[in-house]
Amino acid sequence: MPSEKMLMRGAHVVGEAAVRAGCRYYFGYPITPQNELPEYLSQRLLEVGGTFIQAESEIASINMVIGASAAGGRVMTSSSSPGISLKQEGISYLCGQELPAVIVNMMRGGPGLGNIAPSQADYFQATRGGGHGDYRVLVLAPASNQELAELTFDAFDLADKYRNPVMILGDGLMGQMMEPVVFRDPIDPRELPPKDYILDGCKGREPRAVFSMLLDPPTLYRHNLKLQAKYDEMTAKEVRYETYLVEDAELILVSYGTASRIAKGAVNRMRRDGYKVGLFRPITLWPYPKVALRALAKEGVKIGVFELCVGQMVEDVIMSVGGRSEVHLLGIPGGPIPTPADVQEFALSVLRGDGKVGKKVEI
Amino acid sequence: MNEQAMKKIFSRPESLKPAMTHYCPGCGHSIAHRLVAEVLDELGLREKTIGVAPVGCAVLAYNYFNFDMVEAPHGRALAVATGIKRVHPDKFVLTYQGDGDLAAIGTAETIHAANRGEKISTIFINNAIYGMTGGQMAPTTTIGLVATTTPGGRDPDRDGAPIDISQMLAVCQRTVYIERCALCSVKHIQRAKRAIKKSFLVQLNNLGFSLVELLSPCPTNWKMKPWDAWKWTESILTKTYPLGVIKDTSGLGEVK
Numbered sequence: 001m002p003s004e005k006m007l008m009r010g011a012h013v014v015g016e017a018a019v020r021a022g023c024r025y026y027f028g029y030p031i032t033p034q035n036e037l038p039e040y041l042s043q044r045l046l047e048v049g050g051t052f053i054q055a056e057s058e059i060a061s062i063n064m065v066i067g068a069s070a071a072g073g074r075v076m077t078s079s080s081s082p083g084i085s086l087k088q089e090g091i092s093y094l095c096g097q098e099l100p101a102v103i104v105n106m107m108r109g110g111p112g113l114g115n116i117a118p119s120q121a122d123y124f125q126a127t128r129g130g131g132h133g134d135y136r137v138l139v140l141a142p143a144s145n146q147e148l149a150e151l152t153f154d155a156f157d158l159a160d161k162y163r164n165p166v167m168i169l170g171d172g173l174m175g176q177m178m179e180p181v182v183f184r185d186p187i188d189p190r191e192l193p194p195k196d197y198i199l200d201g202c203k204g205r206e207p208r209a210v211f212s213m214l215l216d217p218p219t220l221y222r223h224n225l226k227l228q229a230k231y232d233e234m235t236a237k238e239v240r241y242e243t244y245l246v247e248d249a250e251l252i253l254v255s256y257g258t259a260s261r262i263a264k265g266a267v268n269r270m271r272r273d274g275y276k277v278g279l280f281r282p283i284t285l286w287p288y289p290k291v292a293l294r295a296l297a298k299e300g301v302k303i304g305v306f307e308l309c310v311g312q313m314v315e316d317v318i319m320s321v322g323g324r325s326e327v328h329l330l331g332i333p334g335g336p337i338p339t340p341a342d343v344q345e346f347a348l349s350v351l352r353g354d355g356k357v358g359k360k361v362e363i
Numbered sequence: 364m365n366e367q368a369m370k371k372i373f374s375r376p377e378s379l380k381p382a383m384t385h386y387c388p389g390c391g392h393s394i395a396h397r398l399v400a401e402v403l404d405e406l407g408l409r410e411k412t413i414g415v416a417p418v419g420c421a422v423l424a425y426n427y428f429n430f431d432m433v434e435a436p437h438g439r440a441l442a443v444a445t446g447i448k449r450v451h452p453d454k455f456v457l458t459y460q461g462d463g464d465l466a467a468i469g470t471a472e473t474i475h476a477a478n479r480g481e482k483i484s485t486i487f488i489n490n491a492i493y494g495m496t497g498g499q500m501a502p503t504t505t506i507g508l509v510a511t512t513t514p515g516g517r518d519p520d521r522d523g524a525p526i527d528i529s530q531m532l533a534v535c536q537r538t539v540y541i542e543r544c545a546l547c548s549v550k551h552i553q554r555a556k557r558a559i560k561k562s563f564l565v566q567l568n569n570l571g572f573s574l575v576e577l578l579s580p581c582p583t584n585w586k587m588k589p590w591d592a593w594k595w596t597e598s599i600l601t602k603t604y605p606l607g608v609i610k611d612t613s614g615l616g617e618v619k
Contacts, residue, residue, distance in 0.1 A: 025449060051449040055442070056475035063439035063472065067446025070433045071413070075446070093436050199431040199447065201454050203410035209425035211416070211434035 003183040011036035011175040013145045014104055014168065015044055017152035018076050022189035023102070024050035025075040027064035029057055031083045032116045033172035034106035038078065058083040062090030062103075069099040070210045072198035074156055074189050078104035080172070081122050082113060085130065091165055092131030095227065096212030098197070100159035102152070103137075104168045106175040109335045117335025118173035118258055121309035126169050127286040127316070134224050136231045138166045138238060139285040141256040145179035151283075153184055158238065160192070162230050169285060171308065173258045173337065231287075240283035241292050245271060249278030251351055252296055253343070254317050255306045256282045263306050265340030266347055277347055285313070290320040297324035304350045304358070306330045306343055311361075318363055326350075330358035376400035378409045380429045389589025391546035391579025392420055395488055396427055398552070399459070402560045403430070406567070412455045413447050415440040419461035420494040438469025441476035444483045455566060457484045462503040463493050466528040470502075473528065480537030480571040484562045487529070487574055490581040491600060498584035502526045505603045508585075525603050529576045533610040540565045540573035541609040547580055547596035551606070561618040570613050578604055 008016065015037050018026070026045055028038045038054065045052045051068075055061035061077050068075040079087060084105045094101055107122045109115040122130075126139045138158055142148040148170065155166040199208055214220040245267060246252055255263040260281040270277045280296060282289050297303060303325045305314040311331035318327055330346040332338055349357035375381060378400035386392045403409050409430050416424040418437035425432035435443040440458040448456040465473050465487050476483065492510060493499040500510040500517060503525050507516040517525075533541050540562060544555035555577055562573040578600050580592035587595060 025446070027446065053445065053449070053479075056471050059439065060442040060445075060472050060475065063436060063442035064446035064449075066435070066439075067415075067433065067443035067448075068450050069446070070443070071447040071450035073446075073450040089436055090439075097434075199413045199433055200451055201411040201413065202429075202431050207428075207430050207432070209432045209434070211425060211432075213422060213434060 002185060005180050005182050007178055007180050008145065009036060009176055009178045010145050010148050010170065011106070012040045013148045013181050014078070014152050015040035017149040017183060018102070018156070019044050019048055019050070020183050020186040021074070021153045021156040022187040022192060023074045023076050023156060024048065024189055025068040025073040026050070026077065027053050027055050027061035027068070027075070028077050028079065029055050029061050029083060031080045033108055034078050034080045034104070034175050036175065037104065058086035059090065062087040065101045066090060066093060066097070066099060069094065069101050070097070070199050072195055072200060074192070076102040076104065078106070080106045080108045081110050081119070084122060084125065088131035091137060092129070092133050092135060093212055094165045095135035095137070096133060097210050098163040099210065100163050101165045102155045102159055102168065103165055104170065107169065107171040109333070115335050116172060118171040118337060119309060119333070119335060120171060120257060120259060120307050121312065121333060122169070123285065123307070123309065123312035126167055127288070135227060136234070136286055138162070138164065138234055139169050140166065141169045141283055141285050142174070143257055143260045143281065145177065145181045148174065149181050149183055162234060164230060169257065171258050235287040238284060239287050239289045239292070241289035242281040242283060244279040244281065246278035246280060246296055248276050249301065250276045251302045251304055251347055252278045252280050253304045253306055253347060254280045254293070254313070256285060256313065259306050259308050262338060262340055263343050266343035269340055269344050270347060275351065288316045288320065290316070293317065293320040294322060294324070297321040299324070301325050302350055303327045304330065304347055306346065309333050314361060318361060323363060327361040327363070328358050329361050376404045378403040378429050380427055382427055384427055385423060386420065387583045389580055389582040389592055391490065391577060392488060394546045394552060395486060395577050395579065396424070398556045398559050399457070399486060400428065402556060402563055405560070406563055408455045408563065412457065413451065415444045415447070415456070415458040417458070417460040417464040419464050421459055421461060421488065422495065424459055438464050438467070439472050440464065440469065441481070441483065441485065442472040445476050445479070445481050448481055448483055452482070455563070457486065459486045460488070461494070462489045462491065462501045466526055467502040470528070474532065474535065477532045477538045477572045477574070478535040482566050482569055483572060484566045485574040486559065487576040488579045489576050489604065490579040491525070492581050492584045494581050494584050505600065527604065529574065529609050532574060537571055538573070538610060539571040540611050540613045541576070543576040543578065543604055543606050543609060545578040545596055545601060545606055547578070547593040551597070557618050561613070561615060564615055564618065565613050568615070576604070
């Protein structure tokens with residue numbers, strides 16, 4: 001049975017959804033603004049006989065994730081931007097070793113120590129791979145607490161399906177915001193399909209080794225092609241996005257996560273005033289919904305990208321649109337949260353073509 | 364010869380694969396591998412063991428050990444092992460790490476796993492040098508030892524002093540058993556085997572964290588002949604790192 005409708009903050013939603021998705025191992029290190037998630041799990045995992053460790057660092061926690069995943073556990077870690085930077089080495093190893101894990105980044109302002117305000121400035125790091133080597137991480141960007149619950153659940157299944165880490169990319173606002181949420185039926189992790197690569201002692205079988213070092217160049221070449229084939233399959237099968245009032249739109253705003261909530265507010269205000277404005281919201285940031293966005297881009301349709309950073313996702317938008325539409329950008333870095341009225345000003349400026357708010361992106 | 368009178372008295376431990384190692388002549392790693400394998404066989408642990416290989420000369424340990432193994436990023440073996448042991452508390456988990464891995468880049472992971480009292484056994488190979496990368500200074504390099512990054516020898520004012528991580532771990536409340544041995548004579552090697560066995564028994568009895576430090580000759584990077592490296596280990600290296608039991612609260616007594 002799905003749960004009753006509950007009023008919860010986003011950070012707790014991720015924790016509860018993870019436990020219900022069968023996650024029994026969490027390793028993390030405190031950093032604002034996501035501490036409510038490990039705090040919640042420290043109690044909740046105790047209740048279900050799981051393991052919570054507050055590690056000595058983000059580096060240690062992602063390596064505990066490697067160990068628990070290699071041992072076959074459903075495992076998660078979480079952090080915020082500077083801490084996610086520290087986990088990048090481990091994320092590269094997880095990809096190289098083909099180990100599943102769920103990694104939550106509640107983004108804050110950067111670079112450096114930055115601040116603890118909501119931000120979307122880790123888009124490049126998340127979608128391009130902040131660590132070394134040819135690898136990809138499936139990146140899910142929820143925009144509500146209900147979607148946080150759904151995507152957290154899905155993240156564990158996707159990680160297992162592809163034997164690859166999956167990142168949930170939220171921000172400080174999303175972690176704190178309280179909204180009603182309904183959870184899916186809990187999964188008993190003991191009933192998940194067995195994995196044929198995990199380390200649990202070699203009784204009755206040949207010993208297994210989990211490693212990413214392949215010194216022989218042709219062997220590493222083949223390993224990389226194998227990984228690439230997985231990424232190609234993700235690109236073919238796992239793209240998710242939402243469109244809102246785009247059919248007749250002369251201006252399509254493109255935003256994800258918290259920014260998309262604000263953008264949707266702007267769309268609703270402008271529709272009331274008769275403007276033909278819509279919203280395209282990527283839910284997977286990698287793989288990016290390029291084909292779907294390209295289909296919407298055409299002569300007479302302008303694209304307005306709004307993101308909480310100086311402009312990172314806009315590069316994927318430019319690649320998707322491929323010159324079919326004008327692309328404009330409203331990039332707000334460092335933590336100020338624009339209102340729907342601010343985004344409306346941007347949208348009106350784009351429609352007027354006066355360049356007063358935001359900027360036209362030269363391709 | 365009467366076949367019935369023949370008795371097999373020496374063979375490869377089952378916990379070692381029939382593989383040629385890449386270790387240099389006179390290196391302590393091959394001896395340490397064999398000791399670990401012999402003890403696992405004697406305790407019947409091979410099929411419930413999960414090992415963690417380091418980055419360093421033993422990075423390919425999973426090619427030699429005949430049980431489940433994972434390769435950890437440099438220095439993170441004890442964090443990786445923590446994750447494994449928490450998923451499989453009933454399995455036997457060991458890390459095998461060198462001095463750069465365990466006492467430089469992985470110092471935090473080492474100290475905190477030990478301090479949490481993780482029920483893990485650690486084999487710590489201290490050869491006072493970075494072997495795999497070609498002879499650079501290690502955290503454990505002794506004063507005056509010439510490494511490729513210590514021209515004229517390690518100078519404490521310039522390079523700092525050799526670190527005694529086993530002593531540091533001994534002050535952590537949750538460590539149970541720490542002993543330092545040397546792989547430089549038959550007597551010392553036999554002693555090392557008893558220490559390894561005791562460390563494994565500490566884990567089997569669910570007592571907590573234990574570590575066996577093995578002073579290990581590195582003739583290649585010390586630029587010595589193997590026999591000279593053995594003698595140097597015994598006469599010089601043990602002055603910086605005295606042999607013996609550093610901590611034992613296991614209550615297990617002497618192991619045969």
